[in-house]
Amino acid sequence: MSPSFAYLCLGLSVIWCFLHFLIYILLVRNRPALYGERKILLYHCGSAFACSFVALALLIAFRCEQRSAMIAAGITAIHGIYSISFLELWSLAQGSYSIRILMGVQGSSGIGRHELHRCFFAIGEAKRTNRISSLSRAGLIVSDGEFWKLTLLGCLAVAGLRVLRFVPRQIDSG
Amino acid sequence: MPDYGYSVSFRGKLIRVDMATLQTVFLSLWIAVFTHAISCRLCSPQNSVSRFLFVGSTVGGCFALYLYFALGPAPEVFAALMVYAACCELYIFLFTLASYSISANILVAISTDGMPSKEFDRFYNGDLMAAKRIERLVAVGLMEDSGTVLTPTAKARRLIRLFARLRAFFRHPPFTDV
Numbered sequence: 577m578s579p580s581f582a583y584l585c586l587g588l589s590v591i592w593c594f595l596h597f598l599i600y601i602l603l604v605r606n607r608p609a610l611y612g613e614r615k616i617l618l619y620h621c622g623s624a625f626a627c628s629f630v631a632l633a634l635l636i637a638f639r640c641e642q643r644s645a646m647i648a649a650g651i652t653a654i655h656g657i658y659s660i661s662f663l664e665l666w667s668l669a670q671g672s673y674s675i676r677i678l679m680g681v682q683g684s685s686g687i688g689r690h691e692l693h694r695c696f697f698a699i700g701e702a703k704r705t706n707r708i709s710s711l712s713r714a715g716l717i718v719s720d721g722e723f724w725k726l727t728l729l730g731c732l733a734v735a736g737l738r739v740l741r742f743v744p745r746q747i748d749s750g
Numbered sequence: 751m752p753d754y755g756y757s758v759s760f761r762g763k764l765i766r767v768d769m770a771t772l773q774t775v776f777l778s779l780w781i782a783v784f785t786h787a788i789s790c791r792l793c794s795p796q797n798s799v800s801r802f803l804f805v806g807s808t809v810g811g812c813f814a815l816y817l818y819f820a821l822g823p824a825p826e827v828f829a830a831l832m833v834y835a836a837c838c839e840l841y842i843f844l845f846t847l848a849s850y851s852i853s854a855n856i857l858v859a860i861s862t863d864g865m866p867s868k869e870f871d872r873f874y875n876g877d878l879m880a881a882k883r884i885e886r887l888v889a890v891g892l893m894e895d896s897g898t899v900l901t902p903t904a905k906a907r908r909l910i911r912l913f914a915r916l917r918a919f920f921r922h923p924p925f926t927d928v
Contacts, residue, residue, distance in 0.1 A: 582825035586832075605921045643826055646771050650829025653836035660839050669916035673852070674883050675909070676925060678892060682902050682910050692900060693880045700876030707853045717860060725864035726857065734857050740848035741858075743783060744790045744798040 577635070582647045585634065589627060589651040593658040596623050616666055620659040627655045673703065771817070771830050778813040779837045782806045797890060799842055806838040852879070 604610045604619060631651040635644045668675065677696055681687055687695075711717045716730035726734060786802045793801075813834060817827045848854050859865065859874050884900070887893040892906040902910065917924075 579825050582829075586825060586828060605919075611921070643824075646826045646829045646833075649772070650825075650832045653829070653832040656836040657832065657839055660836070660843055664843060665916060666920055669913055669920050670922050672913075673879070674850075674887060674892075675913050677880070677883055677887060678902055678906050678910050679913075679925065681893060681900055682907065688899055689884065689895070692884060693877055696880040696883075697876040700879035702876075703852050704856070704874065704876060704879065707856055711853055711856060716857060719867065721867070723864055723866050724860050724870050726860055730857060730860075734861065737848045737854050737858055740845050743787045744802070744845050744849075745787070 577643050577647070582643055585631065585647055586650055586654065589631065589654045592623075592627055593655055597658070597662070613667065613670070617663065620663060624652070624655045624659055628652045673699070771821075771826050774813065774817065775830050775833050775837070778809050778834055779841075782809040782838065783841060785809065799846060802838070802842055810834055810838070
Protein backbone atom coordinates (compact mmCIF):
# COMPACT_ATOMS: atom_id res chain seq x y z
CA MET A 577 0.00 0.00 0.00
CA SER A 578 1.42 3.35 -1.00
CA PRO A 579 1.47 6.16 1.59
CA SER A 580 -0.73 8.30 -0.66
CA PHE A 581 -3.40 5.57 -0.82
CA ALA A 582 -3.22 5.14 2.96
CA TYR A 583 -3.68 8.90 3.43
CA LEU A 584 -6.58 8.79 0.95
CA CYS A 585 -8.30 6.06 3.00
CA LEU A 586 -7.86 8.06 6.23
CA GLY A 587 -9.05 11.25 4.52
CA LEU A 588 -12.12 9.48 3.12
CA SER A 589 -13.08 8.28 6.58
CA VAL A 590 -12.93 11.89 7.86
CA ILE A 591 -15.11 12.96 4.89
CA TRP A 592 -17.50 10.07 5.66
CA CYS A 593 -17.93 11.33 9.24
CA PHE A 594 -18.42 14.89 8.01
CA LEU A 595 -21.14 13.77 5.56
CA HIS A 596 -22.79 11.68 8.28
CA PHE A 597 -22.90 14.78 10.50
CA LEU A 598 -24.22 16.90 7.64
CA ILE A 599 -27.04 14.40 7.00
CA TYR A 600 -27.87 14.57 10.71
CA ILE A 601 -28.04 18.38 10.58
CA LEU A 602 -30.04 18.58 7.37
CA LEU A 603 -32.37 15.60 7.67
CA VAL A 604 -32.32 13.58 10.90
CA ARG A 605 -32.58 16.21 13.63
CA ASN A 606 -35.58 17.93 12.06
CA ARG A 607 -37.70 14.77 11.93
CA PRO A 608 -39.44 13.89 15.19
CA ALA A 609 -39.90 10.31 13.90
CA LEU A 610 -36.10 9.88 13.98
CA TYR A 611 -35.75 11.32 17.49
CA GLY A 612 -34.79 9.03 20.36
CA GLU A 613 -31.79 7.47 22.08
CA ARG A 614 -32.10 4.14 20.32
CA LYS A 615 -32.60 5.64 16.86
CA ILE A 616 -29.57 7.94 17.18
CA LEU A 617 -27.50 5.01 18.44
CA LEU A 618 -28.58 2.90 15.45
CA TYR A 619 -27.82 5.79 13.08
CA HIS A 620 -24.23 5.85 14.40
CA CYS A 621 -23.72 2.09 14.78
CA GLY A 622 -24.89 1.49 11.21
CA SER A 623 -22.45 4.05 9.86
CA ALA A 624 -19.57 2.76 12.03
CA PHE A 625 -20.12 -0.82 10.88
CA ALA A 626 -20.38 0.26 7.22
CA CYS A 627 -17.21 2.38 7.54
CA SER A 628 -15.24 -0.47 9.13
CA PHE A 629 -16.53 -3.00 6.62
CA VAL A 630 -15.69 -0.81 3.60
CA ALA A 631 -12.23 -0.08 5.03
CA LEU A 632 -11.41 -3.74 5.57
CA ALA A 633 -12.85 -4.78 2.22
CA LEU A 634 -10.84 -2.11 0.38
CA LEU A 635 -7.63 -2.98 2.18
CA ILE A 636 -7.95 -6.69 1.53
CA ALA A 637 -9.08 -6.19 -2.07
CA PHE A 638 -6.03 -4.04 -2.81
CA ARG A 639 -3.76 -6.79 -1.43
CA CYS A 640 -2.29 -4.55 1.21
CA GLU A 641 0.62 -6.21 2.92
CA GLN A 642 2.19 -3.49 5.01
CA ARG A 643 0.32 -0.91 7.05
CA SER A 644 -3.08 -2.54 6.44
CA ALA A 645 -3.96 -3.31 10.07
CA MET A 646 -2.89 0.11 11.31
CA ILE A 647 -4.75 2.00 8.58
CA ALA A 648 -7.92 -0.10 9.05
CA ALA A 649 -7.71 0.53 12.80
CA GLY A 650 -7.14 4.24 12.13
CA ILE A 651 -10.22 4.47 9.89
CA THR A 652 -12.36 2.75 12.54
CA ALA A 653 -10.86 4.96 15.28
CA ILE A 654 -11.74 8.17 13.39
CA HIS A 655 -15.38 7.06 13.29
CA GLY A 656 -15.14 5.96 16.92
CA ILE A 657 -13.94 9.39 18.05
CA TYR A 658 -16.71 11.11 16.10
CA SER A 659 -19.50 8.76 17.26
CA ILE A 660 -18.53 8.63 20.95
CA SER A 661 -18.21 12.44 21.10
CA PHE A 662 -21.53 12.95 19.31
CA LEU A 663 -23.49 10.41 21.35
CA GLU A 664 -22.04 11.59 24.65
CA LEU A 665 -22.96 15.21 23.93
CA TRP A 666 -26.38 14.18 22.63
CA SER A 667 -27.27 12.20 25.74
CA LEU A 668 -25.78 14.75 28.18
CA ALA A 669 -27.75 17.54 26.50
CA GLN A 670 -30.90 15.40 26.49
CA GLY A 671 -31.25 14.70 30.17
CA SER A 672 -28.16 14.83 32.35
CA TYR A 673 -29.35 14.91 35.96
CA SER A 674 -26.52 17.25 37.02
CA ILE A 675 -27.23 19.71 34.18
CA ARG A 676 -30.93 19.72 35.10
CA ILE A 677 -30.07 20.51 38.72
CA LEU A 678 -27.77 23.34 37.58
CA MET A 679 -30.47 24.72 35.27
CA GLY A 680 -32.95 24.56 38.16
CA VAL A 681 -30.59 26.44 40.47
CA GLN A 682 -29.89 29.07 37.83
CA GLY A 683 -33.60 29.58 37.23
CA SER A 684 -34.07 30.66 40.85
CA SER A 685 -32.16 33.45 42.58
CA GLY A 686 -30.48 31.14 45.09
CA ILE A 687 -32.24 28.09 46.47
CA GLY A 688 -31.91 26.21 49.75
CA ARG A 689 -30.60 22.66 49.87
CA HIS A 690 -33.87 21.18 51.18
CA GLU A 691 -35.95 23.00 48.59
CA LEU A 692 -33.61 21.76 45.83
CA HIS A 693 -33.89 18.19 47.14
CA ARG A 694 -37.67 18.51 47.10
CA CYS A 695 -37.65 19.88 43.51
CA PHE A 696 -35.45 17.12 42.15
CA PHE A 697 -36.79 14.26 44.23
CA ALA A 698 -39.50 13.51 41.64
CA ILE A 699 -37.04 13.56 38.72
CA GLY A 700 -34.67 11.28 40.65
CA GLU A 701 -37.51 8.88 41.43
CA ALA A 702 -38.68 8.87 37.80
CA LYS A 703 -35.14 8.22 36.57
CA ARG A 704 -34.63 5.44 39.11
CA THR A 705 -37.91 3.69 38.17
CA ASN A 706 -37.09 4.05 34.47
CA ARG A 707 -33.56 2.65 34.88
CA ILE A 708 -34.72 -0.27 37.06
CA SER A 709 -37.19 -1.33 34.39
CA SER A 710 -34.48 -0.95 31.69
CA LEU A 711 -32.05 -3.08 33.72
CA SER A 712 -34.80 -5.68 34.26
CA ARG A 713 -35.61 -5.76 30.55
CA ALA A 714 -31.89 -6.11 29.73
CA GLY A 715 -31.76 -9.17 32.00
CA LEU A 716 -29.26 -7.67 34.45
CA ILE A 717 -31.49 -7.69 37.55
CA VAL A 718 -34.52 -9.71 38.66
CA SER A 719 -37.03 -9.27 41.43
CA ASP A 720 -39.37 -11.74 43.15
CA GLY A 721 -41.39 -8.83 44.51
CA GLU A 722 -39.50 -8.57 47.79
CA PHE A 723 -35.88 -9.01 46.81
CA TRP A 724 -33.73 -7.51 44.02
CA LYS A 725 -30.99 -9.80 42.72
CA LEU A 726 -28.36 -9.61 40.00
CA THR A 727 -28.46 -12.18 37.22
CA LEU A 728 -25.24 -13.82 36.01
CA LEU A 729 -25.00 -11.10 33.35
CA GLY A 730 -25.58 -8.49 36.04
CA CYS A 731 -22.77 -9.97 38.20
CA LEU A 732 -20.40 -9.75 35.21
CA ALA A 733 -21.47 -6.15 34.56
CA VAL A 734 -20.90 -5.23 38.22
CA ALA A 735 -17.43 -6.85 38.13
CA GLY A 736 -16.59 -4.72 35.08
CA LEU A 737 -17.98 -1.59 36.74
CA ARG A 738 -15.92 -2.22 39.89
CA VAL A 739 -12.73 -2.50 37.81
CA LEU A 740 -13.58 0.71 35.95
CA ARG A 741 -14.23 2.50 39.25
CA PHE A 742 -11.11 1.11 40.88
CA VAL A 743 -8.65 2.48 38.29
CA PRO A 744 -9.40 6.20 38.85
CA ARG A 745 -10.60 5.49 42.47
CA GLN A 746 -14.07 6.81 41.76
CA ILE A 747 -16.67 7.26 44.46
CA ASP A 748 -20.39 6.57 44.27
CA SER A 749 -22.08 9.73 43.06
CA GLY A 750 -25.72 8.67 42.82
CA MET B 751 11.71 0.85 14.76
CA PRO B 752 12.27 -2.92 15.11
CA ASP B 753 10.00 -5.15 13.03
CA TYR B 754 7.61 -7.02 15.34
CA GLY B 755 5.18 -7.70 12.53
CA TYR B 756 3.62 -10.98 11.61
CA SER B 757 1.72 -12.19 8.57
CA VAL B 758 -1.69 -13.80 8.41
CA SER B 759 -3.20 -15.52 5.40
CA PHE B 760 -6.68 -14.45 4.27
CA ARG B 761 -8.16 -16.17 1.19
CA GLY B 762 -4.70 -16.94 -0.10
CA LYS B 763 -3.48 -13.37 0.36
CA LEU B 764 -0.76 -12.55 2.83
CA ILE B 765 -1.65 -9.68 5.16
CA ARG B 766 1.04 -8.05 7.21
CA VAL B 767 0.08 -6.91 10.71
CA ASP B 768 2.33 -4.13 11.92
CA MET B 769 2.72 -5.04 15.57
CA ALA B 770 5.34 -2.46 16.46
CA THR B 771 2.99 0.50 15.94
CA LEU B 772 0.01 -1.27 17.52
CA GLN B 773 2.10 -2.32 20.51
CA THR B 774 3.28 1.25 20.96
CA VAL B 775 -0.35 2.47 20.92
CA PHE B 776 -1.37 0.07 23.68
CA LEU B 777 1.81 0.67 25.68
CA SER B 778 1.12 4.43 25.60
CA LEU B 779 -2.48 3.86 26.62
CA TRP B 780 -1.36 1.64 29.50
CA ILE B 781 1.12 4.32 30.66
CA ALA B 782 -1.63 6.99 30.50
CA VAL B 783 -4.15 4.87 32.48
CA PHE B 784 -1.52 3.84 35.05
CA THR B 785 -0.36 7.45 35.55
CA HIS B 786 -3.99 8.54 35.87
CA ALA B 787 -4.62 5.87 38.52
CA ILE B 788 -1.54 6.99 40.49
CA SER B 789 -2.49 10.69 40.25
CA CYS B 790 -6.05 9.95 41.46
CA ARG B 791 -4.61 8.19 44.51
CA LEU B 792 -2.12 10.94 45.31
CA CYS B 793 -4.71 13.75 45.11
CA SER B 794 -8.49 13.99 45.42
CA PRO B 795 -10.34 11.80 42.86
CA GLN B 796 -12.59 14.78 41.93
CA ASN B 797 -12.00 16.20 38.43
CA SER B 798 -10.66 12.85 37.27
CA VAL B 799 -11.74 13.64 33.70
CA SER B 800 -9.64 16.82 33.42
CA ARG B 801 -6.78 14.99 35.14
CA PHE B 802 -6.94 12.23 32.53
CA LEU B 803 -7.13 14.83 29.74
CA PHE B 804 -3.85 16.28 31.00
CA VAL B 805 -2.14 12.89 31.49
CA GLY B 806 -3.51 11.45 28.24
CA SER B 807 -2.47 14.43 26.11
CA THR B 808 1.02 14.53 27.66
CA VAL B 809 1.57 10.81 26.99
CA GLY B 810 -0.04 11.24 23.55
CA GLY B 811 2.37 14.08 22.73
CA CYS B 812 5.39 11.95 23.68
CA PHE B 813 3.92 9.05 21.70
CA ALA B 814 3.47 11.26 18.62
CA LEU B 815 7.08 12.50 18.85
CA TYR B 816 8.39 8.96 19.25
CA LEU B 817 6.43 7.73 16.23
CA TYR B 818 7.45 10.72 14.13
CA PHE B 819 11.15 10.14 14.83
CA ALA B 820 10.77 6.37 14.25
CA LEU B 821 8.61 6.41 11.11
CA GLY B 822 8.70 9.96 9.75
CA PRO B 823 5.56 11.53 8.28
CA ALA B 824 4.03 8.12 7.48
CA PRO B 825 0.25 7.54 7.40
CA GLU B 826 0.66 4.98 10.21
CA VAL B 827 1.65 7.80 12.55
CA PHE B 828 -1.65 9.60 11.97
CA ALA B 829 -3.59 6.31 12.16
CA ALA B 830 -1.84 5.31 15.41
CA LEU B 831 -2.62 8.70 16.98
CA MET B 832 -6.28 8.30 16.01
CA VAL B 833 -6.37 4.81 17.61
CA TYR B 834 -4.74 6.20 20.77
CA ALA B 835 -7.18 9.13 20.91
CA ALA B 836 -10.19 6.83 20.38
CA CYS B 837 -8.99 4.47 23.15
CA CYS B 838 -8.50 7.44 25.52
CA GLU B 839 -11.99 8.74 24.75
CA LEU B 840 -13.48 5.28 25.27
CA TYR B 841 -11.67 5.01 28.61
CA ILE B 842 -13.06 8.39 29.77
CA PHE B 843 -16.54 7.38 28.61
CA LEU B 844 -16.34 4.04 30.45
CA PHE B 845 -15.06 5.30 33.77
CA THR B 846 -17.50 8.22 33.86
CA LEU B 847 -20.31 5.78 32.97
CA ALA B 848 -19.22 3.41 35.76
CA SER B 849 -19.09 6.24 38.30
CA TYR B 850 -21.90 8.61 37.46
CA SER B 851 -24.49 6.61 35.53
CA ILE B 852 -27.69 5.95 37.48
CA SER B 853 -27.96 2.42 36.04
CA ALA B 854 -24.37 1.61 37.05
CA ASN B 855 -25.00 2.91 40.57
CA ILE B 856 -28.17 0.81 40.87
CA LEU B 857 -26.29 -2.33 39.77
CA VAL B 858 -23.48 -1.71 42.26
CA ALA B 859 -26.00 -0.94 45.04
CA ILE B 860 -27.79 -4.25 44.51
CA SER B 861 -24.41 -6.00 44.38
CA THR B 862 -23.86 -9.74 44.26
CA ASP B 863 -25.76 -10.61 47.44
CA GLY B 864 -28.99 -8.96 46.33
CA MET B 865 -31.06 -6.45 48.30
CA PRO B 866 -34.58 -6.47 49.79
CA SER B 867 -36.86 -4.13 47.84
CA LYS B 868 -37.69 -2.04 50.95
CA GLU B 869 -34.04 -1.60 51.84
CA PHE B 870 -33.28 -0.73 48.22
CA ASP B 871 -35.97 1.97 48.24
CA ARG B 872 -34.52 3.39 51.45
CA PHE B 873 -30.90 3.10 50.31
CA TYR B 874 -31.39 4.37 46.77
CA ASN B 875 -34.17 6.92 46.41
CA GLY B 876 -34.75 10.18 44.57
CA ASP B 877 -33.85 12.26 47.61
CA LEU B 878 -30.50 10.53 48.10
CA MET B 879 -29.76 10.74 44.35
CA ALA B 880 -30.37 14.50 44.39
CA ALA B 881 -28.30 14.90 47.57
CA LYS B 882 -25.30 13.06 46.09
CA ARG B 883 -25.45 15.03 42.85
CA ILE B 884 -25.66 18.34 44.71
CA GLU B 885 -22.68 17.34 46.89
CA ARG B 886 -20.69 16.53 43.79
CA LEU B 887 -21.64 19.77 42.02
CA VAL B 888 -20.47 21.71 45.08
CA ALA B 889 -17.26 19.62 45.30
CA VAL B 890 -16.28 20.22 41.66
CA GLY B 891 -16.92 23.96 41.97
CA LEU B 892 -20.12 24.24 39.93
CA MET B 893 -22.27 25.36 42.85
CA GLU B 894 -21.54 27.54 45.83
CA ASP B 895 -23.06 26.73 49.18
CA SER B 896 -23.36 29.83 51.34
CA GLY B 897 -24.89 27.82 54.16
CA THR B 898 -28.47 28.87 53.45
CA VAL B 899 -28.69 28.96 49.65
CA LEU B 900 -27.01 27.27 46.69
CA THR B 901 -25.97 29.39 43.72
CA PRO B 902 -24.31 28.39 40.45
CA THR B 903 -20.71 29.57 39.91
CA ALA B 904 -19.49 31.41 36.79
CA LYS B 905 -18.13 28.09 35.48
CA ALA B 906 -21.59 26.52 35.91
CA ARG B 907 -23.26 29.42 34.11
CA ARG B 908 -20.94 28.90 31.13
CA LEU B 909 -21.73 25.18 31.19
CA ILE B 910 -25.48 25.85 31.34
CA ARG B 911 -25.24 28.24 28.35
CA LEU B 912 -23.26 25.62 26.41
CA PHE B 913 -25.81 22.90 27.14
CA ALA B 914 -28.72 25.21 26.30
CA ARG B 915 -27.11 25.73 22.87
CA LEU B 916 -26.51 22.00 22.50
CA ARG B 917 -30.13 21.23 23.41
CA ALA B 918 -31.27 23.66 20.72
CA PHE B 919 -28.83 22.18 18.21
CA PHE B 920 -29.97 18.58 18.85
CA ARG B 921 -33.63 19.72 18.88
CA HIS B 922 -34.25 18.25 22.31
CA PRO B 923 -37.68 19.17 23.69
CA PRO B 924 -37.60 21.72 26.55
CA PHE B 925 -37.63 20.48 30.15
CA THR B 926 -41.12 20.70 31.52
CA ASP B 927 -40.41 19.68 35.11
CA VAL B 928 -37.59 22.07 36.19
